């Protein structure tokens with residue numbers, strides 16, 4: 499008795515396809531690419547996002563988040579005044595102020611507004627890794 503072959507038609511799942519198109523202002527040049535949101539793309543996306551989260555939580559990542567812009571923001575928020583000894587830039591024009599981590603990065607402190615305060619360089623040097631309560 500011969501087997502009868504059963505042929506199954508391949509099942510295709512329609513994944514959403516995102517098309518990105520760039521056309522220059524003059525319309526002379528254009529670029530187009532598509533991204534198919536399939537399992538492979540989603541896996542790659544999950545991996546990229548989790549790597550970014552891991553980096554931001556790492557000590558190196560938290561130090562990298564300390565940008566010049568954030569430093570300026572913290573000093574302005576604290577009115578250019580040392581939060582420990584209250585010396586200010588208004589009183590001492592050549593005062594060197596620094597944004598510092600209240601809970602140090604080495605102890606798991608995050609680089610976020612609520613964990614950053616302004617200190618004069620002198621207070622910052624004597625602070626080392628102690629956690630100040632001001």
Ligand SMILES: [Zn+2]
Nearest residue numbers: 580583618621
């Ligand atoms: Zn100070």
